[in-house]
Amino acid sequence: MSLNKEQIAQRIAKELKDGYYVNLGIGIPTLVANYIPRGISVEFQSENGVLGMGPFPYEGEEDPDIINAGKQTITTLPGASFFDSSLSFGMIRGKHVDLTILGAMEVSENGDIANWKIPGKMVKGMGGAMDLVASAENIIVAMMHTNKAGASKLLKKCSLPLTGVNCVKKIVTNLAVIEVTKEGFKLLERAPGVSVEEIKKATEGNLIIVGEIPEMIY
Template sequence: MALSREQLAQRVAQEFKDGYYINLGIGIPTLAANYIPDDMEVILQSENGILGLGPFPLEEEVDADLINAGKQTVTLASGAAIFSSAESFAMIRGGHVDLTVLGAFEVDCQGNIASYMIPGKLIKGMGGAMDLVAGADNIIVTMTHASKHGESKLLPECTLPLTGKGCIKRVLTDLALLDIEDGSFILRERAPGVSVEEIKAKTAGTLIVPDHVPEMQF
Protein backbone atom coordinates (compact mmCIF):
# COMPACT_ATOMS: atom_id res chain seq x y z
CA MET A 1 0.00 0.00 0.00
CA ALA A 2 1.26 3.48 -0.86
CA LEU A 3 2.46 5.57 2.06
CA SER A 4 0.27 8.32 3.47
CA ARG A 5 1.55 11.89 3.83
CA GLU A 6 2.14 11.26 7.52
CA GLN A 7 4.11 8.07 6.83
CA LEU A 8 6.25 9.91 4.28
CA ALA A 9 7.00 12.58 6.88
CA GLN A 10 7.78 9.91 9.48
CA ARG A 11 10.22 8.14 7.13
CA VAL A 12 11.91 11.43 6.19
CA ALA A 13 12.47 12.15 9.88
CA GLN A 14 14.52 8.94 10.08
CA GLU A 15 17.10 10.72 7.90
CA PHE A 16 17.67 13.38 10.59
CA LYS A 17 20.83 13.28 12.69
CA ASP A 18 21.53 14.86 16.03
CA GLY A 19 22.81 18.42 15.68
CA TYR A 20 21.63 18.90 12.09
CA TYR A 21 20.43 22.26 10.79
CA ILE A 22 17.49 21.35 8.55
CA ASN A 23 15.29 23.20 6.09
CA LEU A 24 11.90 21.61 5.40
CA GLY A 25 10.07 22.58 2.20
CA ILE A 26 6.37 23.26 1.84
CA GLY A 27 3.91 20.36 2.10
CA ILE A 28 4.93 16.86 3.16
CA PRO A 29 8.47 17.91 4.21
CA THR A 30 7.08 20.36 6.78
CA LEU A 31 5.13 17.55 8.46
CA ALA A 32 8.42 15.86 9.38
CA ALA A 33 8.81 18.38 12.22
CA ASN A 34 6.20 16.35 14.12
CA TYR A 35 8.28 13.15 14.00
CA ILE A 36 11.64 14.26 15.38
CA PRO A 37 12.74 11.64 17.96
CA ASP A 38 12.55 12.82 21.57
CA ASP A 39 16.21 12.00 22.18
CA MET A 40 17.41 13.99 19.15
CA GLU A 41 18.11 17.71 18.87
CA VAL A 42 17.87 19.23 15.40
CA ILE A 43 17.38 22.89 14.50
CA LEU A 44 14.81 23.70 11.82
CA GLN A 45 15.38 26.73 9.60
CA SER A 46 12.90 28.70 7.48
CA GLU A 47 13.81 31.00 4.60
CA ASN A 48 11.72 33.87 5.96
CA GLY A 49 14.06 34.20 8.93
CA ILE A 50 13.45 31.63 11.66
CA LEU A 51 16.03 29.34 13.21
CA GLY A 52 14.47 26.94 15.68
CA LEU A 53 11.03 25.98 14.41
CA GLY A 54 8.90 23.82 16.66
CA PRO A 55 6.16 21.33 15.72
CA PHE A 56 2.91 22.41 14.07
CA PRO A 57 0.74 24.35 16.55
CA LEU A 58 -2.38 22.95 18.12
CA GLU A 59 -5.50 25.02 17.53
CA GLU A 60 -5.12 26.84 20.83
CA GLU A 61 -1.44 27.60 20.09
CA VAL A 62 -1.92 29.29 16.71
CA ASP A 63 -0.35 32.74 16.41
CA ALA A 64 -1.33 34.31 13.07
CA ASP A 65 1.80 36.52 13.16
CA LEU A 66 4.17 33.56 13.45
CA ILE A 67 4.51 31.82 10.07
CA ASN A 68 7.04 29.88 8.05
CA ALA A 69 8.10 30.50 4.45
CA GLY A 70 4.98 28.72 3.19
CA LYS A 71 2.74 31.04 5.26
CA GLN A 72 1.75 28.21 7.59
CA THR A 73 1.44 29.03 11.27
CA VAL A 74 4.24 27.52 13.33
CA THR A 75 5.64 27.30 16.85
CA LEU A 76 9.11 28.15 18.10
CA ALA A 77 11.45 25.80 19.92
CA SER A 78 13.24 26.93 23.06
CA GLY A 79 16.08 29.28 22.11
CA ALA A 80 14.73 30.06 18.63
CA ALA A 81 15.98 33.13 16.78
CA ILE A 82 14.11 35.42 14.37
CA PHE A 83 16.01 37.54 11.86
CA SER A 84 15.79 38.98 8.36
CA SER A 85 15.30 36.83 5.27
CA ALA A 86 18.58 38.27 3.95
CA GLU A 87 20.45 36.62 6.83
CA SER A 88 18.45 33.45 6.35
CA PHE A 89 19.42 33.20 2.69
CA ALA A 90 23.03 33.95 3.58
CA MET A 91 22.92 30.88 5.81
CA ILE A 92 21.49 28.80 2.95
CA ARG A 93 23.85 30.12 0.27
CA GLY A 94 26.81 29.76 2.59
CA GLY A 95 26.26 26.01 2.87
CA HIS A 96 25.29 26.03 6.56
CA VAL A 97 22.19 23.82 6.18
CA ASP A 98 23.01 20.14 6.80
CA LEU A 99 19.86 18.67 5.25
CA THR A 100 17.16 20.03 2.96
CA VAL A 101 13.88 18.20 2.32
CA LEU A 102 11.91 19.36 -0.72
CA GLY A 103 8.84 18.40 -2.67
CA ALA A 104 8.99 18.12 -6.46
CA PHE A 105 6.94 17.66 -9.61
CA GLU A 106 9.67 15.62 -11.32
CA VAL A 107 13.10 14.17 -10.61
CA ASP A 108 15.27 12.45 -13.21
CA CYS A 109 18.03 9.88 -13.00
CA GLN A 110 20.68 12.57 -13.53
CA GLY A 111 19.69 14.13 -10.19
CA ASN A 112 17.85 17.07 -11.78
CA ILE A 113 14.76 18.47 -10.05
CA ALA A 114 11.73 20.37 -11.36
CA SER A 115 9.71 21.79 -8.48
CA TYR A 116 8.49 25.30 -9.14
CA MET A 117 6.64 25.66 -12.45
CA ILE A 118 4.07 23.88 -14.58
CA PRO A 119 3.44 25.93 -17.74
CA GLY A 120 -0.15 27.15 -17.89
CA LYS A 121 -0.88 26.45 -14.22
CA LEU A 122 -0.87 28.81 -11.24
CA ILE A 123 1.82 27.61 -8.82
CA LYS A 124 3.03 29.31 -5.63
CA GLY A 125 6.41 29.92 -7.24
CA MET A 126 10.10 29.40 -6.66
CA GLY A 127 10.33 30.44 -3.02
CA GLY A 128 13.75 29.51 -1.68
CA ALA A 129 14.06 26.25 -3.62
CA MET A 130 16.67 27.42 -6.12
CA ASP A 131 18.90 28.75 -3.34
CA LEU A 132 18.40 25.58 -1.32
CA VAL A 133 19.36 23.20 -4.14
CA ALA A 134 22.40 25.36 -4.94
CA GLY A 135 23.58 25.75 -1.35
CA ALA A 136 22.99 22.27 0.09
CA ASP A 137 24.94 19.06 -0.50
CA ASN A 138 22.42 16.83 1.25
CA ILE A 139 18.94 17.04 -0.31
CA ILE A 140 16.06 14.57 -0.07
CA VAL A 141 13.03 14.91 -2.32
CA THR A 142 9.71 13.53 -1.13
CA MET A 143 6.75 13.20 -3.49
CA THR A 144 4.29 10.75 -5.00
CA HIS A 145 5.89 8.21 -7.34
CA ALA A 146 3.37 8.92 -10.10
CA SER A 147 0.89 11.65 -10.97
CA LYS A 148 -2.84 11.29 -10.34
CA HIS A 149 -3.06 10.14 -13.96
CA GLY A 150 -0.57 7.34 -13.27
CA GLU A 151 2.36 8.98 -15.09
CA SER A 152 5.79 8.45 -13.56
CA LYS A 153 7.51 11.39 -11.85
CA LEU A 154 10.87 9.56 -11.84
CA LEU A 155 12.07 10.19 -15.36
CA PRO A 156 15.00 9.67 -17.72
CA GLU A 157 14.96 13.47 -18.17
CA CYS A 158 12.78 16.14 -16.57
CA THR A 159 10.23 17.70 -18.92
CA LEU A 160 9.44 20.76 -16.78
CA PRO A 161 11.69 23.79 -16.17
CA LEU A 162 14.49 22.82 -13.80
CA THR A 163 14.96 24.14 -10.30
CA GLY A 164 18.44 22.62 -10.10
CA LYS A 165 20.78 20.33 -12.02
CA GLY A 166 22.54 17.25 -10.69
CA CYS A 167 21.76 18.12 -7.07
CA ILE A 168 19.42 15.34 -5.91
CA LYS A 169 20.90 12.17 -4.43
CA ARG A 170 17.92 10.60 -2.64
CA VAL A 171 14.19 10.42 -3.36
CA LEU A 172 11.45 9.20 -1.04
CA THR A 173 8.13 8.48 -2.74
CA ASP A 174 4.89 6.93 -1.53
CA LEU A 175 6.17 3.63 -2.98
CA ALA A 176 9.92 3.57 -2.39
CA LEU A 177 13.18 5.06 -1.18
CA LEU A 178 15.69 5.46 -4.00
CA ASP A 179 19.22 6.80 -4.36
CA ILE A 180 20.50 8.45 -7.54
CA GLU A 181 23.94 7.30 -8.65
CA ASP A 182 25.70 7.26 -12.03
CA GLY A 183 22.60 8.11 -14.05
CA SER A 184 20.28 5.58 -12.43
CA PHE A 185 17.72 5.26 -9.67
CA ILE A 186 18.77 2.58 -7.17
CA LEU A 187 15.96 1.01 -5.18
CA ARG A 188 16.85 0.94 -1.48
CA GLU A 189 13.55 0.33 0.32
CA ARG A 190 9.95 -0.31 -0.64
CA ALA A 191 6.77 0.75 1.14
CA PRO A 192 5.11 -2.03 3.15
CA GLY A 193 3.06 -4.23 0.85
CA VAL A 194 4.39 -2.63 -2.34
CA SER A 195 6.04 -5.01 -4.80
CA VAL A 196 9.24 -4.42 -6.73
CA GLU A 197 7.21 -5.02 -9.91
CA GLU A 198 4.88 -2.10 -9.15
CA ILE A 199 7.85 0.20 -8.51
CA LYS A 200 9.44 -0.90 -11.79
CA ALA A 201 6.20 -0.25 -13.69
CA LYS A 202 5.91 3.28 -12.29
CA THR A 203 9.55 4.31 -12.74
CA ALA A 204 10.27 5.72 -16.20
CA GLY A 205 13.97 6.38 -15.57
CA THR A 206 16.64 3.70 -15.41
CA LEU A 207 16.07 1.63 -12.24
CA ILE A 208 18.60 -0.68 -10.62
CA VAL A 209 17.12 -3.26 -8.26
CA PRO A 210 19.49 -4.93 -5.76
CA ASP A 211 19.06 -8.60 -4.88
CA HIS A 212 17.39 -7.68 -1.59
CA VAL A 213 15.06 -4.68 -1.17
CA PRO A 214 13.74 -4.44 2.40
CA GLU A 215 10.42 -2.95 3.41
CA MET A 216 10.50 0.40 5.20
CA GLN A 217 10.38 0.24 8.98
CA PHE A 218 8.35 2.68 11.08
Protein backbone atom coordinates (compact mmCIF):
# COMPACT_ATOMS: atom_id res chain seq x y z
CA MET A 1 0.00 0.00 0.00
CA SER A 2 1.55 3.29 -1.04
CA LEU A 3 1.10 6.33 1.16
CA ASN A 4 -1.13 9.31 0.41
CA LYS A 5 0.06 12.89 0.78
CA GLU A 6 -1.15 13.21 4.37
CA GLN A 7 0.74 10.06 5.38
CA ILE A 8 3.93 11.31 3.73
CA ALA A 9 3.59 14.49 5.81
CA GLN A 10 3.01 12.43 8.96
CA ARG A 11 6.21 10.47 8.37
CA ILE A 12 8.23 13.62 7.74
CA ALA A 13 6.89 15.14 10.95
CA LYS A 14 8.83 12.44 12.82
CA GLU A 15 12.03 14.18 11.63
CA LEU A 16 11.15 17.32 13.61
CA LYS A 17 13.07 17.99 16.80
CA ASP A 18 12.29 20.22 19.76
CA GLY A 19 13.33 23.81 19.16
CA TYR A 20 13.69 23.46 15.40
CA TYR A 21 13.00 26.37 13.05
CA VAL A 22 11.47 24.82 9.93
CA ASN A 23 10.59 26.16 6.49
CA LEU A 24 7.78 24.40 4.65
CA GLY A 25 7.69 24.51 0.86
CA ILE A 26 4.58 24.47 -1.31
CA GLY A 27 2.55 21.26 -1.72
CA ILE A 28 2.91 18.21 0.54
CA PRO A 29 5.36 20.00 2.91
CA THR A 30 2.65 22.41 4.10
CA LEU A 31 0.74 19.45 5.56
CA VAL A 32 3.57 18.73 8.02
CA ALA A 33 2.33 21.54 10.28
CA ASN A 34 -0.72 19.39 11.06
CA TYR A 35 1.33 16.55 12.56
CA ILE A 36 3.81 17.97 15.07
CA PRO A 37 4.73 15.18 17.52
CA ARG A 38 3.50 15.65 21.06
CA GLY A 39 5.93 17.07 23.57
CA ILE A 40 8.00 19.19 21.21
CA SER A 41 7.87 22.83 20.15
CA VAL A 42 8.64 23.77 16.55
CA GLU A 43 8.62 27.18 14.84
CA PHE A 44 7.43 27.08 11.23
CA GLN A 45 8.72 29.88 9.01
CA SER A 46 7.15 30.91 5.70
CA GLU A 47 9.15 32.86 3.14
CA ASN A 48 6.33 35.38 2.65
CA GLY A 49 7.02 36.66 6.17
CA VAL A 50 5.48 34.53 8.92
CA LEU A 51 7.13 32.89 11.91
CA GLY A 52 4.98 30.69 14.14
CA MET A 53 2.56 29.02 11.73
CA GLY A 54 0.09 26.54 13.14
CA PRO A 55 -2.03 23.84 11.48
CA PHE A 56 -4.46 24.62 8.69
CA PRO A 57 -7.69 26.32 9.87
CA TYR A 58 -10.97 24.46 10.13
CA GLU A 59 -13.48 25.17 7.37
CA GLY A 60 -15.32 28.40 8.11
CA GLU A 61 -12.54 29.74 10.35
CA GLU A 62 -10.17 30.89 7.60
CA ASP A 63 -8.73 34.41 7.60
CA PRO A 64 -7.92 35.39 3.98
CA ASP A 65 -5.25 37.83 5.20
CA ILE A 66 -3.19 35.11 6.93
CA ILE A 67 -1.57 32.90 4.28
CA ASN A 68 1.59 30.91 3.63
CA ALA A 69 3.94 31.16 0.65
CA GLY A 70 1.57 28.99 -1.40
CA LYS A 71 -1.32 31.43 -0.73
CA GLN A 72 -3.11 28.86 1.46
CA THR A 73 -4.90 30.16 4.54
CA ILE A 74 -3.11 29.20 7.76
CA THR A 75 -3.37 29.65 11.51
CA THR A 76 -0.76 31.20 13.74
CA LEU A 77 0.35 30.15 17.21
CA PRO A 78 0.66 32.45 20.26
CA GLY A 79 3.71 34.67 19.81
CA ALA A 80 3.70 34.45 16.02
CA SER A 81 5.14 37.38 14.09
CA PHE A 82 4.80 38.92 10.64
CA PHE A 83 7.53 40.74 8.74
CA ASP A 84 8.67 41.78 5.27
CA SER A 85 10.36 39.54 2.71
CA SER A 86 13.81 41.06 3.26
CA LEU A 87 13.80 39.96 6.90
CA SER A 88 12.36 36.58 5.92
CA PHE A 89 15.13 35.93 3.41
CA GLY A 90 17.66 37.28 5.91
CA MET A 91 16.62 34.41 8.17
CA ILE A 92 16.97 31.92 5.33
CA ARG A 93 20.27 33.21 3.90
CA GLY A 94 21.67 33.66 7.41
CA LYS A 95 21.17 29.91 8.02
CA HIS A 96 18.71 30.44 10.89
CA VAL A 97 16.43 27.67 9.59
CA ASP A 98 17.27 24.20 10.93
CA LEU A 99 15.25 22.14 8.47
CA THR A 100 13.73 22.84 5.06
CA ILE A 101 11.03 20.57 3.66
CA LEU A 102 10.41 20.90 -0.07
CA GLY A 103 8.43 19.28 -2.84
CA ALA A 104 10.22 18.21 -6.01
CA MET A 105 9.64 17.15 -9.58
CA GLU A 106 12.96 15.25 -9.70
CA VAL A 107 15.86 14.39 -7.39
CA SER A 108 19.14 12.90 -8.62
CA GLU A 109 21.14 10.23 -6.83
CA ASN A 110 23.75 12.81 -5.80
CA GLY A 111 21.15 15.11 -4.20
CA ASP A 112 20.41 17.58 -7.01
CA ILE A 113 16.83 18.89 -6.96
CA ALA A 114 14.56 20.19 -9.71
CA ASN A 115 11.36 21.68 -8.35
CA TRP A 116 10.52 24.91 -10.11
CA LYS A 117 10.12 24.63 -13.88
CA ILE A 118 8.95 22.31 -16.63
CA PRO A 119 10.20 23.60 -20.01
CA GLY A 120 7.34 24.88 -22.15
CA LYS A 121 5.09 25.61 -19.19
CA MET A 122 4.70 29.17 -17.97
CA VAL A 123 5.91 29.87 -14.42
CA LYS A 124 6.25 33.17 -12.58
CA GLY A 125 9.77 32.38 -11.42
CA MET A 126 11.79 30.30 -9.03
CA GLY A 127 10.51 32.12 -5.96
CA GLY A 128 12.45 31.44 -2.78
CA ALA A 129 13.43 27.87 -3.65
CA MET A 130 16.92 28.83 -4.82
CA ASP A 131 17.67 30.65 -1.55
CA LEU A 132 16.30 27.77 0.50
CA VAL A 133 18.39 25.07 -1.16
CA ALA A 134 21.53 27.23 -1.15
CA SER A 135 21.29 28.11 2.53
CA ALA A 136 19.71 25.10 4.26
CA GLU A 137 21.94 22.58 6.04
CA ASN A 138 19.21 19.94 6.11
CA ILE A 139 16.74 19.44 3.24
CA ILE A 140 14.06 16.76 3.17
CA VAL A 141 12.04 16.27 -0.01
CA ALA A 142 8.40 15.17 0.08
CA MET A 143 7.09 13.81 -3.22
CA MET A 144 5.54 10.93 -5.11
CA HIS A 145 8.04 8.29 -6.18
CA THR A 146 6.88 8.36 -9.82
CA ASN A 147 5.16 10.89 -12.06
CA LYS A 148 1.66 10.56 -13.52
CA ALA A 149 3.05 8.54 -16.43
CA GLY A 150 4.64 6.08 -14.00
CA ALA A 151 8.22 7.20 -14.67
CA SER A 152 10.66 7.46 -11.77
CA LYS A 153 11.32 10.85 -10.17
CA LEU A 154 14.43 9.51 -8.38
CA LEU A 155 16.96 9.67 -11.17
CA LYS A 156 20.60 9.14 -12.00
CA LYS A 157 20.59 12.72 -13.30
CA CYS A 158 17.81 15.32 -13.33
CA SER A 159 16.38 16.16 -16.74
CA LEU A 160 14.60 19.36 -15.66
CA PRO A 161 16.24 22.72 -14.84
CA LEU A 162 17.93 22.47 -11.44
CA THR A 163 17.01 24.43 -8.36
CA GLY A 164 20.01 23.29 -6.35
CA VAL A 165 23.02 20.98 -6.58
CA ASN A 166 24.03 18.21 -4.17
CA CYS A 167 21.80 19.51 -1.38
CA VAL A 168 19.02 16.99 -0.62
CA LYS A 169 19.68 14.84 2.46
CA LYS A 170 16.55 12.68 2.67
CA ILE A 171 13.48 11.86 0.57
CA VAL A 172 10.10 10.63 1.77
CA THR A 173 7.83 9.32 -0.98
CA ASN A 174 4.62 7.33 -1.14
CA LEU A 175 6.79 4.19 -1.34
CA ALA A 176 9.85 4.75 0.83
CA VAL A 177 12.16 6.75 3.05
CA ILE A 178 15.50 7.25 1.34
CA GLU A 179 18.77 8.84 2.41
CA VAL A 180 20.96 10.51 -0.21
CA THR A 181 24.55 9.29 0.14
CA LYS A 182 27.74 9.61 -1.91
CA GLU A 183 27.00 6.19 -3.41
CA GLY A 184 23.37 6.94 -4.29
CA PHE A 185 19.90 6.46 -2.79
CA LYS A 186 20.06 4.38 0.40
CA LEU A 187 16.75 2.70 1.22
CA LEU A 188 15.91 3.19 4.91
CA GLU A 189 12.21 2.27 5.15
CA ARG A 190 9.45 0.98 2.90
CA ALA A 191 5.77 1.91 2.99
CA PRO A 192 3.50 -0.71 4.60
CA GLY A 193 2.78 -3.52 2.15
CA VAL A 194 5.29 -2.22 -0.41
CA SER A 195 8.10 -4.61 -1.33
CA VAL A 196 11.74 -3.74 -1.87
CA GLU A 197 11.37 -5.05 -5.43
CA GLU A 198 8.56 -2.54 -6.14
CA ILE A 199 10.76 0.30 -4.90
CA LYS A 200 13.68 -0.89 -7.05
CA LYS A 201 11.46 -0.90 -10.15
CA ALA A 202 10.27 2.64 -9.39
CA THR A 203 13.78 4.04 -8.84
CA GLU A 204 15.96 4.90 -11.84
CA GLY A 205 18.95 6.06 -9.78
CA ASN A 206 21.30 3.73 -7.91
CA LEU A 207 19.36 2.21 -5.00
CA ILE A 208 21.43 0.88 -2.10
CA ILE A 209 19.80 -1.89 -0.07
CA VAL A 210 21.51 -3.12 3.09
CA GLY A 211 19.95 -5.90 5.17
CA GLU A 212 16.27 -6.14 6.01
CA ILE A 213 14.34 -2.95 5.25
CA PRO A 214 11.76 -2.15 7.96
CA GLU A 215 8.26 -0.93 7.27
CA MET A 216 7.64 2.76 7.72
CA ILE A 217 5.83 3.94 10.85
CA TYR A 218 4.01 7.24 10.42
